[in-house]
Amino acid sequence: MKINQQKIAPYVFLSPFLLLFLVFGIYPIFYSLYISFFKWGAGGPQKFVGLDNFLRFIQRDPFFWKSLKNSLILLFWGSLVQHVVAIPLAILLNRSYIKGREFFKTAYFIPYITNSVTVALVFGSLFNKDFGWLNYLLGFIGIDKIAWIRNPLALKASISIILNWRFIGYYTLIYLAGLQTIPKELYESAEIDGASKMQQSLKITLPLLVPIMFFCISISIIFGMQLFAEPFMLTGGYSQMGGAANSGLTTFLYMMTLGFKMQRFGRASAVSWLMFVVIIILTLFYKVIIDRFDYTKEKNK
DSSP states (O other): OOOOHHHHHHHHHHHHHHHHHIIIIIHHHHHHHHHTTEEOBSSSOOEEOTTHHHHHHHHHOHHHHHHHHHHHHHHIIIIIHHHHHHHHHHHHHTSTTOOOHHHHHHHHHHHHHSOHHHHHHHHHHHTOTTTOHHHHHHHHTTOOOOOTTTSHHHHHHHHHHHHHHHHHHHHHHHHHHHHTTSOHHHHHHHHHTTOOHHHHIIIIIHHHTHHHHHHHHHHHHHHHHTOOHHHHHHHTSGGGTTSGGGTTOOHHHHHHIIIIISOBHHHHHHHHHHHHHHHHHHHHHHHHHHHTTOHHHHHHO
């Protein structure tokens, strides 16, 4: 039987990537699911415990629920609020009368590509109670020094500030790319009909931007629920368990603490799969909401 070389050639070229993806991508995912059913430590025999690792977190582990609550709070203030700022910025940047748009695009993107550990260290010095610039500036308007890292509420605010600073520009550029796909004829027709810039934004821009919003906010949910570097650096690593009153303990940080500090790999894997379920639920819930505003789907039916 003769082999068609033209048909098989693409698979030969793809095989190195597929092999690496199977070994370093797919296999670890299913292996983590496997060990989540075991009492699996760094040493000693592994013991099959079934769903006990999962039930332990759901029924009797206060740190898990505390970390999930913290993650959801930071997801809202540190991830979802970014879009409230990014969308107007993108609309403004899309105006033809704005000069130096290339400079603003670069300036907005720089925080995103900056190393997260470096960002956390710099902001950690800014948030220092005694020597930080933030408290120094607040002193000019008569506000007492705030213990940004030691106060539970202030710690969440600190992490949220860092996340907003890093990602607002990133999402602004994605929304800007989406805005540039909207036909200009729609705006010209709206102007002829006497629509103001605000009306054009509400009636044309936002409805047509809904698919991009779904993509961006879905990414925010995934990134937000995997928050690790910022709370890890600000609160002093694994040993502090999220700092003051565990207020900086995210679910991902708790998972890493279980795995790499306590060496309880079975429980850490169970947490990772619980996180996966939570992310799926949040994404589906958001999809139900966003579908109500996406009139393009109704139009295509």
